[in-house]
Amino acid sequence: MTLIPVRLKPLHACLLAALCSTSWQASAQTQALVAGQADAATTAVTITGSRIPRASVEGPSPVTVISAEDITRQGYKNVFDALNSLTQNSGFVQGADFGNTFTPSANAISLRGLGPNHTLVLLNGRRLADFPIAYEGTVNFTNLANIPAAVIERIEVLNGGASAIYGSDAIAGVVNVVLKKRADGIEVNAKAGATSRGGGGDRRVQLAGGAQRGQLDTVFAIELSERDPLSSLERDFMARRGGTPTNILSRRDIKSNKYLDLGNTCASLSDLFGGSTISYTAGKRGSYCASPAAAPTHWTVQTGNRSANAYGSANYAAGDDHTLFADFLLSRNDSWNNTRGPNWTSASTGSSYFYNRNRGAYEAWTRFIAPEEYGGVDRYNRTWDDDAVAVTLGARGRLPGTRWDYEAAYSASLYRSSNHVPRALANIDSFFLGPKLGADSAGIPIYAPDPARLTSRLTPAEFDSITGQSDSRDASWTNTLSFAVNGEWLQLPAGPIKLAAIAEAGRQGYTNKPDARINQGYFNTNVPTVDTGGTRSRAAVGVEANIPLIKEVAATVAGRYDRYEFAGRSDGRFTYNGGLEWRPAPALLVRATHATSFRAPDMNYIYKARGTGYYSSTTDYYRCALAGQAIDQCDYANVSPGADYVQIGSRDLKSEKGKSSGLGLVWSPSAAFDTSLDYWRFKIDGLVTNLSADQLLRDEAKCRLGQSDITSPTCVDTLARIQRYPLTALNKPGEIKEIRVNPINAASQETSGMDATVRYALRGTGWGDFTLRANYSKTLVQRYQQFNGDPVEDRLHALDSTDWPDKLGASLAWTAGRWTNTLSATRYGKIPNSAGTAYLSPTTLANWSAVYRYNERLTLSAIVNNVFNKIKRDDTGGWPYYPVGNYSPVGRIGWVEVNYRFN
Numbered sequence: 001m002t003l004i005p006v007r008l009k010p011l012h013a014c015l016l017a018a019l020c021s022t023s024w025q026a027s028a029q030t031q032a033l034v035a036g037q038a039d040a041a042t043t044a045v046t047i048t049g050s051r052i053p054r055a056s057v058e059g060p061s062p063v064t065v066i067s068a069e070d071i072t073r074q075g076y077k078n079v080f081d082a083l084n085s086l087t088q089n090s091g092f093v094q095g096a097d098f099g100n101t102f103t104p105s106a107n108a109i110s111l112r113g114l115g116p117n118h119t120l121v122l123l124n125g126r127r128l129a130d131f132p133i134a135y136e137g138t139v140n141f142t143n144l145a146n147i148p149a150a151v152i153e154r155i156e157v158l159n160g161g162a163s164a165i166y167g168s169d170a171i172a173g174v175v176n177v178v179l180k181k182r183a184d185g186i187e188v189n190a191k192a193g194a195t196s197r198g199g200g201g202d203r204r205v206q207l208a209g210g211a212q213r214g215q216l217d218t219v220f221a222i223e224l225s226e227r228d229p230l231s232s233l234e235r236d237f238m239a240r241r242g243g244t245p246t247n248i249l250s251r252r253d254i255k256s257n258k259y260l261d262l263g264n265t266c267a268s269l270s271d272l273f274g275g276s277t278i279s280y281t282a283g284k285r286g287s288y289c290a291s292p293a294a295a296p297t298h299w300t301v302q303t304g305n306r307s308a309n310a311y312g313s314a315n316y317a318a319g320d321d322h323t324l325f326a327d328f329l330l331s332r333n334d335s336w337n338n339t340r341g342p343n344w345t346s347a348s349t350g351s352s353y354f355y356n357r358n359r360g361a362y363e364a365w366t367r368f369i370a371p372e373e374y375g376g377v378d379r380y381n382r383t384w385d386d387d388a389v390a391v392t393l394g395a396r397g398r399l400p401g402t403r404w405d406y407e408a409a410y411s412a413s414l415y416r417s418s419n420h421v422p423r424a425l426a427n428i429d430s431f432f433l434g435p436k437l438g439a440d441s442a443g444i445p446i447y448a449p450d451p452a453r454l455t456s457r458l459t460p461a462e463f464d465s466i467t468g469q470s471d472s473r474d475a476s477w478t479n480t481l482s483f484a485v486n487g488e489w490l491q492l493p494a495g496p497i498k499l500a501a502i503a504e505a506g507r508q509g510y511t512n513k514p515d516a517r518i519n520q521g522y523f524n525t526n527v528p529t530v531d532t533g534g535t536r537s538r539a540a541v542g543v544e545a546n547i548p549l550i551k552e553v554a555a556t557v558a559g560r561y562d563r564y565e566f567a568g569r570s571d572g573r574f575t576y577n578g579g580l581e582w583r584p585a586p587a588l589l590v591r592a593t594h595a596t597s598f599r600a601p602d603m604n605y606i607y608k609a610r611g612t613g614y615y616s617s618t619t620d621y622y623r624c625a626l627a628g629q630a631i632d633q634c635d636y637a638n639v640s641p642g643a644d645y646v647q648i649g650s651r652d653l654k655s656e657k658g659k660s661s662g663l664g665l666v667w668s669p670s671a672a673f674d675t676s677l678d679y680w681r682f683k684i685d686g687l688v689t690n691l692s693a694d695q696l697l698r699d700e701a702k703c704r705l706g707q708s709d710i711t712s713p714t715c716v717d718t719l720a721r722i723q724r725y726p727l728t729a730l731n732k733p734g735e736i737k738e739i740r741v742n743p744i745n746a747a748s749q750e751t752s753g754m755d756a757t758v759r760y761a762l763r764g765t766g767w768g769d770f771t772l773r774a775n776y777s778k779t780l781v782q783r784y785q786q787f788n789g790d791p792v793e794d795r796l797h798a799l800d801s802t803d804w805p806d807k808l809g810a811s812l813a814w815t816a817g818r819w820t821n822t823l824s825a826t827r828y829g830k831i832p833n834s835a836g837t838a839y840l841s842p843t844t845l846a847n848w849s850a851v852y853r854y855n856e857r858l859t860l861s862a863i864v865n866n867v868f869n870k871i872k873r874d875d876t877g878g879w880p881y882y883p884v885g886n887y888s889p890v891g892r893i894g895w896v897e898v899n900y901r902f903n
Contacts, residue, residue, distance in 0.1 A: 060556050060579025060593040061162075061662060062678050062755065064088070064775075066155040068180075072861070072899075073813070073822050073849055079155060079177055080107035080144035085826055087777035087809050088159055088173070088755065091115060092802035094136065094885055104303045105335035105384040105417070106131045106143040111159075111172040112682060112751055113782065113803040116141040117602060120162070120170040123147065123177050124327065128390055129413035132474035132510055134604040137613075137647065138690035138743070140476075140510075143415070144175075146331035146388050148223035148309040150189060150208035153180045159680065159755065161660035163597035164558040164577035167504070167540050171597045171658045171684065179327070181315060183210030183219045185903035196869055197891035200230035200302050209902075215317040222310050229304030229337060231377075232296040232880060233274075235889050237871070241292045241879040244635060245280055248273070248343075248368035249455065250288030253361055254353050254731055259286030260363070265455040272370035272457070273297055294368055295879065297377055300337035301889050307333045322397035331388040336381045340641065342467060343368040344428055347445050349526040353731050354433065355440055357448040364731065365454055367432065374463035385418040404487035412479040419472045424524040428466045470515035470523060480506035494548035502542045502560075509535035510603055527612045532649075534607030536566035536600070544577075554581045564600045567607070567651040573598040589666040591678075597660060601653040601688050605743040608649025612738075615693055618642030620736060621701035631835035632876045643736040645693060654745050658684045672761045681752035681781075686745040693739050696721055698800055698836075713787040747785040753778050768816030778806040778829075799836040802886060805829045820851045831886055834877025843872055843887070861897035868892075 066082050076082040083089060084107075091110025094101045108116035108131075116135055121128060121142035130140040155177050162170040186209030193202040203226050210219035232238040249269070251260040259282065266279035266289040273291040280290035313327040346365040347354050353364040371377040394409030430436065432454055433447040440446060486500035511533035518529045542560030549555055556579040563572040579593035617638050624634035631637045664678035700722050702708040703715035710719075723737040755777050762770040782796035782803070795801055811824035825846045830839040849863040869892035874883045882889050 060581055060591045061158060061160040062591075062664060062676065064157040064159065066157070068149075068152050068154065071149055071152060071155075073820065073851060074824065074847070074863075076149065078145050078149055079147045079152070079175075080109070082155060083109050083144060083157070083175060085809060086111075086157065087775045087807040088112065088157065090777060090779060090804045090807055092804075092885055102133050102137045103131060103135055104337055105305070105333060105386055106133075106135075106141075107145040108135060108141045109144065109175075110803075111157075112680075112753075113779070114172040114682065114684070114749070114751065115139060118169070118172040118599065118684075120166055120168075120174045121177075122166070122174065123329065123390060124179055124392065125176055126390075126392060126409070126411040127413070127478055127480060127506075129388070129415040129476045129478045129508070130510065130603075132415050132417045132476040132512070133419070134602070136690070137611075138602070138604060140602045140604055143386075143388075146307070146309060146333065147177055147179075147329065148206065148208075148221045148311055150187070150206040150223060151180045151183075151219060151221040151311050151313075153178045159678075160593060160662055161595040161597035161658055161682065162577070163562075163573075163575040163599075163658075164542065164560045164595055165544065167538070167542075167560065167562045168564070168573075168598060168600045168655075171599055171656070171660070172682065179311065179313065180210070180219050181313060182212070182217050183208065184212070185209055185901055187899060187901045189897065189899045191895060191897040193863075193893050193895040195230075195891050195893050197235065199228065199234035200890050200893075201228045202226070202893075202895075210313075217315045219313040220311065223308070225305075225307050227302070227305040229300045230302035230890060231338075232299045232301050232889075233293070235301070235871075235891075237873070238296055238299075238301070238880050238882075238889065239293065240276070241295050242881075243633065243878055245278070245290035245292040246294035246368065247280075247366055248277065248289050248291050248294055248370070250366045251451070251454070252288075252364045252366075254364060255362060257285060259288045261286065262289060262455065265289060268455075269370075269457060272372050277370075288366075291368075291370075294341065294370075297371060298338050298341035298380070299880070300339065301880070303335050303337040305333060305335045307331065318395075319397075321400075322395060324395050326393050327391070329388070329390040331386070333384070333386040333388075335384045335386070338377055338381050341368060341371070341377070342374070342380055342422070342424065342463070344424060344432065344524075346433060347429060349524060351444050351731060353444070355444050355446045357437060357446055362444065362730065365432065365449075367454060369458060369463065373458040373460070374467075375460050380422050380467075382422070383420045385420075386416065388415045389413065399485065402487070404485050406483070406485045408483045410479070410481050412477070414475070414477045416473075416475045419474070421470050421472075423468060423470050425466050425468050426521050426524050428524045431462075431466045468523065470518060472515055473513045474511065476508070476510035478506060478508035480504055489545075492548055494550050494554075497548070498546040500544045503540070505537075505539045507535060507537045508603070509533065510607075527644075530609040530611065532607055532609045532611075534566065534603050536564055536603060536606075538562060538564045538600075552583045555579065556581075562598070562600075564655075566600075566603070569651075571600060571655050573655060573657075587667060587669045589668075591662070591664045591666065593660075593662045595660050597658040599656040599658070599688070601655060601743070605649055605653055605688055605690070606651055608647065608743075610646065610648045612644065612646050614644045615642030615739075618736065619694065619697060621697050622704055623734065625701055625705055631837075632878045638878055643693070644738045646738055646740045647690070648742050650743055653688055653743060654686050656684050656686050656688055656745075658682065672763070673759065675758040676756065678755045679752070680755065681750075683748065683750045685748050687747075687749045688743055689746050690743045691721070691741045693741060695800070696739060696741070697736075712791075713789050717787070744786075747788050747790070748783075749785075750781060750783045751779060752781045754780065768814055771813040771815075772811075773813075774808070774810040776806070776808045779803070799832040799838075801832060804831065804886075818853045820853075822849045822851075824848075828886075831883065834874050834883065837876060840872070840874055840883065857901045859899040861895070861899070863895040863897065865893040865895070866891060 071082050088111050089109045091113035093108050093110050093116055110116050111119045117139040128142050131143040135141045158174040162174050189206040191204045206223045208221035270277045273293045276291045276293040279287050281287040310330045316324045318324050344367045345352055353362050356363045390413040392411040396407040399406050433449040437446045482504045484502045488496040489499045490497045513531050514529035540562040544558035547555045558577040561574045575596045577595040582590045619638055620636035623636040661681045666676040668674040696718050699718045703710050708715055721740045725732045725735050725737050727734050757775050760772045784793045784795050806829035808827040811822055813822045825844050827844040830842050833840050846867045847865045848867050852860045871889055872882055872887040875881050
């Protein structure tokens with residue numbers, strides 16, 4: 001589901017928030033109250049954040065629970081859609097609309113803004129293989145889009161560090177997707193959606209069910225879905241790029257830096273790029289052929305996707321005290337997008353210019369090939385074929401002769417991704433310039449080209465002769481063997497001490513294998529590639545205890561030791577967790593927790609061999625400042641393709657060490673009302689992070705312009721990393737040559753804030769039942785220090801931050817007879833504009849759903865996302881005129897859904 005901005009005045013937003021709350025975010029406190037009022041014999045369940053079964057989700061750390069019913073009412077397609085709107089999910093992540101990224105076929109979240117690699121994602125309490133391609137080419141993470149919603153029982157989100165329970169990665173929190181273990185009959189679900197502005201349609205079909213036969217319980221699900229890509233040409237405000245149009249054909253004299261006259265070439269090619277080709281005059285430098293539609297033509301703002309997922313589960317009661325279980329999850333995802341078209345610059349693998357023997361001068365030729373020449377923009381799509389599998393086998397029950405329960409399990413997960421990228425072949429220079437005639441004393445190639453070759457339109461056959469496709473193969477895997485026990489140990493006056501213990505051993509690894517032909521000179525690139533990959537093993541033991549100190553006070557303590565072995569060395573960490581629950585009154589709970597956590601360095605950071613490439617786009621803030629141009633009008637802003645980079649891993653990285661604390665209050669005076677307020681704080685020392693190229697360029701500008709102390713550690717390091725061509729260079733004087741990045745253990749990162757929830761239910765009225773819920777998260781502090789000795793940055797108020805400082809979710813559900821209507825809204829706090837000069841106003845997105853239960857078998861639903869059909873605009877960074885990644889340009893989406901239950 002895609003949410004689109006609805007701008008409301010602050011007063012209107014506050015009123016809407018007061019009237020509504022996110023219905024799917026069923027608060028842990030609400031469920032705890034219900035459980036507390038239920039029969040004392042309520043079956044205990046294990047809730048994320050503890051391995052000790054409890055009768056409720058209530059505990060020292062807050063847990064947010066998203067039920068299957070919540071997902072259905074809100075119209076979410078998968079786990080990612082549901083989690084993306086969590087108020088705790090405040091961090092910016094690159095999504096399917098972000099264009100040329102490393103992972104457009106995957107979805108991730110960033111709890112508390114700590115990044116997608118700091119949230120541990122579990123399936124039925126077990127780890128999944130990482131997505132085989134690192135996020136932003138740097139960090140490992142778990143893809144959230146492969147789990148069929150039809151068999152989800154609930155999603156639990158622990159809001160706090162939990163390494164003492166789950167080990168590495170659980171710094172910002174834990175997401176545990178719990179799938180159904182029992183089902184009766186078969187259900188068929190069909191859902192389809194379309195946008196009111198056109199494009200970006202969506203379809204999904206699910207078949208799910210299960211049966212009980214004697215001692216065997218089985219569950220299965222099959223899900224097929226398809227999402228249409230959305231082109232920027234399908235959104236009027238993006239269809240024509242403002243500012244300087246894209247250069248699609250030019251000849252430039254290197255010495256004078258002026259464009260050579262092209263005669264009537266631009267007029268003869270005026271039909272290209274949808275008839276938008278014109279002759280553009282660049283002041284005294286002359287003119288060239290250009291199009292304002294070249295960039296929009298080749299940018300997919302929503303990645304196309306086709307997926308098939310299957311799940312199966314079986315539980316066999318082998319006796320009164322033992323159950324054998326097995327489950328599997330299979331996923332297939334095909335994704336495609338288009339982020340830039342086929343373009344060529346002469347001698348682009350070297351000097352980017354050549355010596356024209358016919359003129360006796362150095363020239364640079366440029367050619368952007370239009371879709372009309374090669375048969376349509378889709379022929380230049382990038383595609384991904386992803387396959388994933390997760391399998392678990394095990395047994396659970398009661399240890400013979402004891403009152404202790406056990407679970408022994410083996411789990412394995414594998415993820416494979418094949419990436420297919422269109423590329424120019426090595427013969428493209430000779431196609432446009434003719435045979436190479438040698439090189440001058442400086443190594444600049446010499447040609448005697450025919451200008452007609454540059455100015456003539458191509459045929460599809462000619463295009464096929466100079467382009468091909470590179471194929472990379474990437475994979476990741478993990479397996480774990482675990483044994484856990486829990487039970488009652490000692491009886492204290494206030495109740496029994498409950499214990500749980502866990503022992504784990506596992507291994508994981510990954511491989512990245514680029515196309516071997518890249519290094520063989522088959523393609524028009526001199527960027528070498530290297531097969532990378534690595535493995536690591538881990539082992540852990542942990543103990544957890546719940547201790548009733550007195551009738552009103554209970555304590556929870558946990559300790560765990562993890563040991564990792566990788567890259568010829570080992571790293572061990574002990575973490576602990578302590579929590580208190582105090583009930584001064586039956587309706588009041590005061591809770592507190594403190595925990596340590598750690599994260600072993602990402603394998604990509606450790607094993608990354610020297611790699612080179614280019615960024616999808618780059619903004620040269622220093623040159624913009626020197627030219628006196630604002631970012632939204634700067635010739636050096638959002639240049640695509642961007643600067644080249646050199647990246648390398650480090651086997652000397654140390655593990656991150658984190659601390660988290662929480663203090664909360666829960667008030668539940670009745671079954672109809674409850675509210676909570678929690679303060680949280682996270683601190684990470686030795687944060688493993690790859691240096692951000694955009695941040696490096698911003699820092700470089702500040703250092704060179706005297707806005708930062710040029711002798712500071714950050715400035716010294718930054719200026720050494722950004723290599724520029726000399727100002728006296730014949731070509732590209734003063735431009736960025738390359739940016740050198742690598743992972744480091746940063747000094748520290750700290751963030752703190754508060755969460756608030758409220759729920760009120762009004763039942764049995766003549767108008768039906770009403771349920772009002774609201775959840776609010778606000779970040780109070782966000783600090784970062786890259787190197788010891790650097791000033792501590794206030795990232796919360798930084799004008800280059802992209803995280804949400806606060807987020808409010810609200811919904812009002814009304815059930816009358818067979819109808820249930822839900823009005824929901826999410827209010828996002830202010831974020832800086834693209835130019836980093838001011839803030840964009842807070843934005844509220846509203847959704848509505850209606851569910852009609854025709855009978856016990858048939859349910860019909862209608863859902864509208866972004867009811868007011870608004871799109872958040874931001875022109876300060878120029879095209880594409882919206883905050884990419886923070887908001888979406890899709891617009892209003894309408895859905896219809898039918899669910900039929902057999903038997």
